[in-house]
Amino acid sequence: MKFKSQKIAYWFFASAMLLLTLQIVYGFIMGFARIGYDVLHDWIPFNTARAVHTNLLVVWLLTGFMGSAYYIIPEESNRELEWPKLAWFQLISLLVVGVIAVVCYHLNIWEGRKFLEIPRPLDYLVVINVLCFLANIGMTLWKGTQHTTTAIVLYMGLLFAALLYLPGMITFDNQTVDSFYRWWVVHLWVEGVWELIMGGILCFLLIKLTGVDREVVEKWLYIIVGLTFLSGILGTGHHYYWIGTPKYWLIIGGIFSSLEPLAFLSMAVYAVAMAKKGGRKHPNQIALTWSLGCAIMSFVGAGFLGIAHTIPPVNLYTHGTLITAMHGHLAFWGAYAMINLAMIAYALPQMTGRKLWDTPMTSWAFWTSNIGMVGMTGALAAAGITQVTLERRMGIDFLAVQKEIEMHFIGMLLAAALFTVGIVMFIITFFRHGLPSDEAVGADVAGDAAWAAAKS
């Protein structure tokens, strides 16, 4: 860690870990409801559990992105953060808004649109919050002594994410128009601007961890995010097949969304190639493992499982079934959860000065959580395929089919338990690092200076 103000990232990461834990708790509530143990129904009905589960997911990922930005932007711009106190204010107010939203869901108060459930007044607070964040890192970047591609791409991703949140705040009486703009947030986030954020963070990590020349890494970054937008913007059409929008979206959405996996594939190839090419064996190997894992799993979850149901003749039957849930889990995990965990695995030793990077628990955490998540995805795939066959293709009643697939949810819960063990190990390691310390400022924890000297 070069600058004292980067320490704030620790608190964003710690909050993210807390929210992740809660997200998993609500996931289990839904999982049990699905196998017939809907015991909390009177207090936490399924729709409450679901809104909490998915919103906490989005909020912990965003908290992690913000933490990453507070770490990366000062380092890349070569100066302290502009307003460290504002960052504190921003973290605390974000958490307060989050807690209010979660309480509202338990009281049946919401906007009630999938992923955008938070009540409208809170939307405005989120906007103010994000403006503080963008101003803070924007100012730091602006006044910095260097403007790297990595930092600019990361900043652009965060800025566009904020802008795209706005169309989700307009009220419409027409469900079709409502849904049309909901996707500007949901789709253009995960298959557009969030990929910029992911690309920026991955680029930063690869430069640090593999020692490959910055110019090479950043050139590929441009190509990858270029591919993302080339396919992802018109790829929004894969959500416009069946909501009342014109038929030409079947063709446009089908073609462009089928190209989307290219961006994820190139991300995976690029990360592995850089790791092979780089001349450096960085001591923090587990951070590299998470980075490469992220690049590969995002291709599997988003790219492969995405294209599996994106063309219209398939999507006509899989639309709105557990196939979507299967893809949602592995895509979010591979792309955005893992990039955050990679960043945390890299930054923690830097911020605390404690080198817990090759304890057995760190690799156990990686493998257990990933195998658990793949297991969950497999169980959801089995449930989804059965659902599509029985309900959508044979016309059997919805509830009757749900009974048939209950057993897959027992499997899913077992895999989820394994996944949770992995996450618990990750969090234990997190807290064993202790708090960020001023002694770590300027300390060359990973021997970067020595390596740079040897190279030149």
Next chain:
Amino acid sequence: MLSKSQARTFFLGGTGVFSAAFLALTFDTHSRIPARTHTEAITPAVARGKRIWENNNCMGCHTLFGEGAYYAPELTKSVERRGKEFLRIFLKDPEAMFPGQRKMVNYHFSAEQIDDTIAFLDWCGKVDLNGFPAKPPLQKTIVPVAAQQMVVTSTREVPAIFTEKTCLACHSLLGKGAPNMVMPNLKGEMVAVPSLDEVYKRKSRPDLVKWISNPQAIKPGTPMPTLVPAVVSTAQVEEIADFLMSLNPSAPPTAAAPAANAPGSAPPPPAPAPAAAPKAN
């Protein structure tokens, strides 16, 4: 090989071109939405229904246009599938209709709120969704109950209830209604919904009345809902029982039956009388 500045141009240029294309298509889509979605049919009731839909986050259990959660049935065609009357009763007390099933929240809606919700769902069902939800390709085509023809083998008049979806949302009767429906009971076992064609073979008239009036009392945990008196009046039950018993070819003649249908005579030839006029939904 590509230089870094060429790579940047690729990124900025591509983003610009495709964003512009997307905005143009958005514009065009807006111009076509009114016709495809019948915006003129968005009455104040439909708009209020949409608010009810959102303010209770129904999307957190259900899908609509295939969007939402996968815990409860897709509702785009629910009005067409179930009929307004069924939904009205259902929304008043969801558990009463499907006791022991996966639970829906009871929102204690007022009658107006229920009407608004149904108006909204009805509007949704009429939007042109490019063919979603698809007809299950591996299932025999299902004709909406109201449009189906019943092959009436009784000389009695068909009770009005069999022209609606109420019983025929689950049962089949004389070629009309839902064939081969399967439902889970309280214990989670699958129960086939029997056809009502030959129920006279299995139940006496008093048993039939008892069963329809309160199936739970006779077979606790059965998936057959208790519809009396909320949906079906006791007078209607008598009418239904009379009709179902009269399907027995060797049934004694009733006052209503013409003399030709005397005992010992051959079963009346199936007189394919169309069901009474479909009730407008």
